[in-house]
Amino acid sequence: MNKDSQKHKRFFQFYNSVHTSLYSFLFVLVHNQVDAEELLQETAAVLWEKFDTFQEGTSFGAWAIQIAKYKALEFLRSSKRRRMIFEDAAYMAISEEAEKHSPEMGSYVRALNKCLGRLVEQDYKLLSLRYRKNLSVKQIAQMIGRSRTGLYQSYSRIFELLRVCIQKKLAQMEV
Amino acid sequence: MEHLHQQFQARMLLVRLIENDIDEEGIRFLNRWFKEDPEAVRCYCEFLRVYAVSQLQISNKIDCQTALEDSQFDQAIWAALKEMEDAAPVVEVTVPLPVPRRSIEVPKTEKRISKKALAAAIISGAALLFMICYVHFFSPAEMSRPVASLTGSYNTLWSGTDESMPNGSRLWNDGRWYRLERGKAEITFDSGAAVLLEAPVRLEVLSENEMLFEGTLTARVPVSAHGFTVYTAHSTIVDLGTEFGVFADAQESRVFVRQGEVELEALFAPHSSLKQRISSGKGYQVDRSGTISEVVYHPDTFRWESPDLYEQAVYATNPIAYWRFDRDLQERLINEMNPKDVSGRCAGVVQRRAAGPNLGSGKPNFALRLLGRKAGEQEAIPAGLARIGGETTDWKRTGNYSIVLWFCPETPGLQSILVYSNEDTYGILSRYSDQIYLSKDNRISFYVYCPESAADNQALHSISAAEPVQLNTWYHVAVTCSAENRINLYVNGRLRAAKQLPSRPQPNLIGYIGCSTINPYYDQVEHLALSREPFCGVVDEISEYDRTLSAEEVENLYRAAGGTEERK
Numbered sequence: 001m002n003k004d005s006q007k008h009k010r011f012f013q014f015y016n017s018v019h020t021s022l023y024s025f026l027f028v029l030v031h032n033q034v035d036a037e038e039l040l041q042e043t044a045a046v047l048w049e050k051f052d053t054f055q056e057g058t059s060f061g062a063w064a065i066q067i068a069k070y071k072a073l074e075f076l077r078s079s080k081r082r083r084m085i086f087e088d089a090a091y092m093a094i095s096e097e098a099e100k101h102s103p104e105m106g107s108y109v110r111a112l113n114k115c116l117g118r119l120v121e122q123d124y125k126l127l128s129l130r131y132r133k134n135l136s137v138k139q140i141a142q143m144i145g146r147s148r149t150g151l152y153q154s155y156s157r158i159f160e161l162l163r164v165c166i167q168k169k170l171a172q173m174e175v
Numbered sequence: 176m177e178h179l180h181q182q183f184q185a186r187m188l189l190v191r192l193i194e195n196d197i198d199e200e201g202i203r204f205l206n207r208w209f210k211e212d213p214e215a216v217r218c219y220c221e222f223l224r225v226y227a228v229s230q231l232q233i234s235n236k237i238d239c240q241t242a243l244e245d246s247q248f249d250q251a252i253w254a255a256l257k258e259m260e261d262a263a264p265v266v267e268v269t270v271p272l273p274v275p276r277r278s279i280e281v282p283k284t285e286k287r288i289s290k291k292a293l294a295a296a297i298i299s300g301a302a303l304l305f306m307i308c309y310v311h312f313f314s315p316a317e318m319s320r321p322v323a324s325l326t327g328s329y330n331t332l333w334s335g336t337d338e339s340m341p342n343g344s345r346l347w348n349d350g351r352w353y354r355l356e357r358g359k360a361e362i363t364f365d366s367g368a369a370v371l372l373e374a375p376v377r378l379e380v381l382s383e384n385e386m387l388f389e390g391t392l393t394a395r396v397p398v399s400a401h402g403f404t405v406y407t408a409h410s411t412i413v414d415l416g417t418e419f420g421v422f423a424d425a426q427e428s429r430v431f432v433r434q435g436e437v438e439l440e441a442l443f444a445p446h447s448s449l450k451q452r453i454s455s456g457k458g459y460q461v462d463r464s465g466t467i468s469e470v471v472y473h474p475d476t477f478r479w480e481s482p483d484l485y486e487q488a489v490y491a492t493n494p495i496a497y498w499r500f501d502r503d504l505q506e507r508l509i510n511e512m513n514p515k516d517v518s519g520r521c522a523g524v525v526q527r528r529a530a531g532p533n534l535g536s537g538k539p540n541f542a543l544r545l546l547g548r549k550a551g552e553q554e555a556i557p558a559g560l561a562r563i564g565g566e567t568t569d570w571k572r573t574g575n576y577s578i579v580l581w582f583c584p585e586t587p588g589l590q591s592i593l594v595y596s597n598e599d600t601y602g603i604l605s606r607y608s609d610q611i612y613l614s615k616d617n618r619i620s621f622y623v624y625c626p627e628s629a630a631d632n633q634a635l636h637s638i639s640a641a642e643p644v645q646l647n648t649w650y651h652v653a654v655t656c657s658a659e660n661r662i663n664l665y666v667n668g669r670l671r672a673a674k675q676l677p678s679r680p681q682p683n684l685i686g687y688i689g690c691s692t693i694n695p696y697y698d699q700v701e702h703l704a705l706s707r708e709p710f711c712g713v714v715d716e717i718s719e720y721d722r723t724l725s726a727e728e729v730e731n732l733y734r735a736a737g738g739t740e741e742r743k
Binding site for chain 2: 020023024027028031032033036085086087090093094097098101105108109112113116120122127128130131132134136137148150152153154155156157159160161162163164166168171
C-alpha cells in the first residue's frame with residue numbers, strides 16, 4: 001500500500017468516526033439540513049486538505065469540530081446568505097454548548113437507537129415519512145389529513161420524548 | 176407556571192425553524208427565550224442534536240421493519256396518488272372501435288336469488304356503509320389517538336381545548352396541552368392508571384401510560400399500569416406499583432408516596448442522571464439544578480379523595496376561586512408571599528396546616544393560622560400575610576360579587592380578617608375596600624368604599640352583626656353585593672345585617688388575608704375609624720364569586736358543613 005492510499009484510509013477511518021458528531025454540531029449551529037450538509041462537505045474538504053497538519057495522538061474529533069465551527073460561523077456571518085436569525089451572543093453560546101458534547105457520540109447514538117425502538121408505531125412512522133421518504137411536513141400533512149400545526153406539535157413532542165429517553169439511557173450506561 | 180409552557184412553545188418553534196417554516200414572530204419568541212431562560216441554549220442544543228442524529232439514523236436504517244413500513248407507506252402514497260388522479264382533469268384519447276365478437280345465443284332464464292345470498296349482500300352492504308361512514312366521519316387522525324378519559328369533574332373549567340369537557344371526554348395524544356383552570360378532575364388512562372388533578376394544572380397525555388405534567392396531582396396505579404410515568408420540567412416519575420402525589424412547577428418537582436414505591440429521576444443532574452427510589456410515607460423533591468433531596472411528608476397531603484360535602488356544596492355554587500389551604504401548593508404560594516420584615520402596625524406570621532373547622536366529613540381539614548401582634552406586644556415580628564386573588568382574570572369585580580370564608584378569632588379587638596385592594600404592597604394598606612373585619616366591640620363587620628359618592632359620609636359604609644364573637648370559635652361568614660348595590664352580611668348561614676349603598680363600591684381585585692389597614696385621615700373622625708390591626712386567628716375555605724349568592728345558597732353552604740350553630 002503506497003503512502004497516499006494509507007493516508008486516505010487513515011483519514012477515512014477518522015472521518016467516519018466523527019461524521020455524526022460533525023453533522024449534528026453543524027446542524028445545531030445552522031439549524032437547517034441543507035446548510036448543514038453543505039457545510040459538512042466543505043468541512044470534510046478542509047480536513048482532508050489539512051490532514052497532514054493533524055497530529056496523531058491528539059483528538060481528531062476536537063480538531064474537526066474546531067474547523068467545522070469556523071466554517072459554520074463564517075457561513076452564518078456571510079452577508080450574502082443572511083442566515084443569522086439569532087443574535088450573535090446566542091450563536092456564540094450555542095456554539096460553546098454544542099462543542100461540549102460533540103466529540104463523544106457513540107453512546108449517544110446507541111441510546112438514541114434504543115429510544116427509537118421504544119417509540120409507538122405512529123410516532124416512528126412520522127419520523128420515517130420525514131427522513132426516509134424525505135417528504136416535507138406540508139406533504140405529510142396533506143397525505144395523512146392533518147394540519148401542519150398539529151404535525152409540528154407531534155414532531156416536537158416526539159423529539160422531546162426522545163431527548164428525555166436518551167438522557168435516561170445515557171445515565172443508565174454511566175451506572 | 177410559564178416556564179414549561181415557554182419551553183413547549185419553543186420546541187414547536189424549533190421544529191418550524193428547522194423546517195424553514197417560521198415567521199418573524201416565532202424568531203422574536205426564540206430570541207426572547209434565549210435571553211430570558213438560562214436553560215434555553217442547553218435545551219436548544221439538546222433538541223436539535225436529537226433531531227439531527229435521529230435524521231441520520233432513520234435515513235440510514237434499512238431492516239425488516241422498515242421494509243414492511245415501506246409497503247405501508249407506499250400504500251399511503253398510492254392512496255394519495257389515487258386521490259390526485261381522481262381529481263385530475265379529463266384527458267380525451269382516441270380509442271379504436273372494438274372488433275365485434277361472435278357469441279352464442281343462450282335462452283333467457285328467470286333469475287332466482289337465494290335468501291342466504293340476499294342476506295349476505297345486505298350485511299355486506301351495511302358493513303361497507305359502516306366502514307365508509309367510520310372512515311369519513313369517525314376515524315381519528317392517523318397519527319394520534321385517544322389514550323385517556325375524563326372520568327370525574329368537580330367545578331372544572333378547562334382551556335386548551337376547543338370543546339367543553341364533559342365526563343367521558345377522551346384525551347388525545349396529539350401534542351395539545353389540556354389546562355385545568357379551576358376545580359378538580361379525574362382522568363383515567365387506558366392503561367388503568369388514574370390521576371386526580373387539582374387546578375391549576377397543565378398536562379399533555381403522551382400515551383396510555385405517560386403524561387407530561389405541571390401542577391398538582393394524586394395518582395393511583397393498578398398492577399396493570401405499573402410503569403406509569405409522569406414527566407415534569409425537571410424530573411421523570413415512574414410508578415413501581417403505588418399511590419403517589421406530585422407537585423410540579425418551573426422551580427421544582429415534589430413527589431410523595433402514600434403506598435408502594437416510585438422512582439424519581441432528576442433530568443438535569445450536574446453530571447449524570449440521579450435517581451431516587453421513594454418508598455411509602457416518604458417525600459422527595461428535585462430542584463432546577465437536578466438536586467434530589469428529602470422533604471417532610473404529611474400523611475394527609477395528596478390523599479385521593481373526592482370532595483367532602485362542604486367542598487361539593489361550594490363547587491355546586493360555582494365559585495370563581497376557592498382557597499382550601501389544605502395542599503402544599505397553596506401553602507408554598509403563601510410562603511413565597513411572605514413579605515419583607517416590617518415593623519410598626521403590621522405584623523404576623525403564618526402557621527401552615529393549622530386545624531381548620533370541622534366540615535362535617537370527619538376528615539382532617541387544614542387552615543391558615545395568622546399570628547398577628549398580640550395585644551400588648553410591641554416588638555416587630557416578621558409579617559406573614561397571604562395574598563389571594565388578582566390571578567383570576569375573569570373576575571373584574573365590576574358587577575355583583577360574593578365572598579365566603581370561615582374564621583376563628585384568637586384575640587379581641589379591631590382586626591382585619593380579609594381585605595381587598597388594588598395596591599400591590601404588603602403590610603399596610605391605605606387604599607382598600609371590601610373588608611371583612613372584627614370591630615372594636617368584637618362584632619363581625621363588612622366595610623365598603625363607594626368612590627362615586629360625593630361626600631365622605633356617603634362614600635364609606637360598614638355593616639355589623641349584632642352579637643359579638645366568642646374567641647376560639649369558628650364562624651362561617653358570607654358577604655354579598657348585588658347589582659342594585661345592596662350589601663348583605665351573613666354569619667353562620669343567617670342574614671345579620673344589610674345596607675343599600677348609594678353607588679357602586681370600589682372594585683378591588685387582590686385579597687389580603689389578615690393585612691392591617693391604616694387611614695390616618697378618617698381615623699380622626701371617630702365613628703369612621705378605619706385603621707385595623709392584623710388578624711390573629713385562623714382562616715379557612717375562602718371562596719369568591721362573580722354573582723350574588725342568595726340567602727338560601729349561603730344557608731346551604733353552612734349546612735353542608737353540618738352547621739346548625741356556632742361550633743367550638
